Amino acid sequence: MKWNILYILFFCTVTSVSVYLYIFIPKKSIDVPNKLENIPKRAQHSLSKAIEREIFQTPETLGAEWTEDTDSKQRNAVAYFKASNKFQVPAKITRMKHKLNRHELLCQLKTRVPLTMIKAGDGPFTGEEWEKSLPKENLEAKLGPFKRCAVVMSAAALRNSKLGVEIDDHDAVIRFNGAPTKGFSVDVGNKTTLRLFNSQLMVSQEEKILTNPLYNTGVLIVWDPAPYSKDLHKWYQMPDFNFFQLYKDFRSQHPDQPFYILSPEMQWHLWDIIQENTVEDIQPNPPSSGMLGIALMMNLCDKISVYEFLPSHRKTDVCHYFQNINNQACTVGYYHPMTFEKKLVKRIIQSKNYELYTYGRVTLSGFSQYFCPPANSSSDKNGS
Numbered sequence: 001m002k003w004n005i006l007y008i009l010f011f012c013t014v015t016s017v018s019v020y021l022y023i024f025i026p027k028k029s030i031d032v033p034n035k036l037e038n039i040p041k042r043a044q045h046s047l048s049k050a051i052e053r054e055i056f057q058t059p060e061t062l063g064a065e066w067t068e069d070t071d072s073k074q075r076n077a078v079a080y081f082k083a084s085n086k087f088q089v090p091a092k093i094t095r096m097k098h099k100l101n102r103h104e105l106l107c108q109l110k111t112r113v114p115l116t117m118i119k120a121g122d123g124p125f126t127g128e129e130w131e132k133s134l135p136k137e138n139l140e141a142k143l144g145p146f147k148r149c150a151v152v153m154s155a156a157a158l159r160n161s162k163l164g165v166e167i168d169d170h171d172a173v174i175r176f177n178g179a180p181t182k183g184f185s186v187d188v189g190n191k192t193t194l195r196l197f198n199s200q201l202m203v204s205q206e207e208k209i210l211t212n213p214l215y216n217t218g219v220l221i222v223w224d225p226a227p228y229s230k231d232l233h234k235w236y237q238m239p240d241f242n243f244f245q246l247y248k249d250f251r252s253q254h255p256d257q258p259f260y261i262l263s264p265e266m267q268w269h270l271w272d273i274i275q276e277n278t279v280e281d282i283q284p285n286p287p288s289s290g291m292l293g294i295a296l297m298m299n300l301c302d303k304i305s306v307y308e309f310l311p312s313h314r315k316t317d318v319c320h321y322f323q324n325i326n327n328q329a330c331t332v333g334y335y336h337p338m339t340f341e342k343k344l345v346k347r348i349i350q351s352k353n354y355e356l357y358t359y360g361r362v363t364l365s366g367f368s369q370y371f372c373p374p375a376n377s378s379s380d381k382n383g384s
């Protein structure tokens, strides 16, 4: 009996001392929250819920900046571009019969948006000059496959991100248009493996594409909004911005620099997938360079980190990290169906929302990581 009492007393003393120590002894402070692993699991969960509320408020909204106001601006943009329908996108829109899950969506992208570049002999791209100018080796053979790739958007939300080292740690990095690294490398890194730019930028006098050192690094790819028909002859006669001669000039002045022309097929197959998987009508204009770059890298890399496409806590109305111009349209789109592109990407990401919120990074698996049945074009779709 006496031993029992002693035993109970001992047990109570040990328990109360432990409780006292746990409550009153100061714990090692957490350096909040540069490394997410440092955030306790429960806090991660509620942070992720809060972010989900803020960034992805309802399944159909994109973020805090996707307000009623932007909603109506987007509708006006869609109506405006549908009225002119510059690229002759057919009025009859097909939509998926059911909401595709991540794997189904990824398989749509994998089977219907392969990497396609213009080759000598394609449509009007014939003759000695084109034979000489267009690369003989296809891009997949020239580059990759890569294990880990970074897709760096030009968004001003990258400012003060200090993501440079992380971005450079990838095997390949793609940048867009005239986005510089010099002077911004702490936030966006130094490495440029590929640069995808639009034809408008290429022909712009200020850009001085033939002599500007920005365009001396990495593999270059140019794209131009083409007719929805993807008819190469029609496109050749009436490109959105006539960059063809300048392309040939560049190739003869920089013969060692790999430089490709993106095939119009890629932009419109990607557009089809965005439209088929969006309830509303989207702008009948090609996807943004950023969205094309994501599809391109999914063809070349096993894993892709996309920086500041879906906006993080640093989101801002400033357009680019390298200029001080306010324009919300840079993030949500006006000409390009960018809001809808972002909603689609949101459906295929593998990373957690708090990773996006904290770092501005989302992770995607490349096409090599998916086994997909061959594309079945009609049975999954509804006409409307």
Ligand code: NCC
Pocket: 152, 153, 154, 155, 156, 176, 177, 178, 197, 198, 200, 201, 287, 288, 289, 290, 291, 308, 309, 318, 319, 320, 330, 331, 332, 335, 336
């Ligand atoms: O702005 P831009 O794009 O060069 O940006 C490259 C890609 O980064 C993503 N982005 C950019 C800014 C931002 N705040 N959020 C983002 O998500 C987008 O995915 C974007 O595609 C283009 O897509 O080619 C675009 O090009 C510019 C412009 O032509 C070039 O910068 C050259 O000057 C277009 N702006 C204008 O025409 C005024 C832009 O609409 C699309």
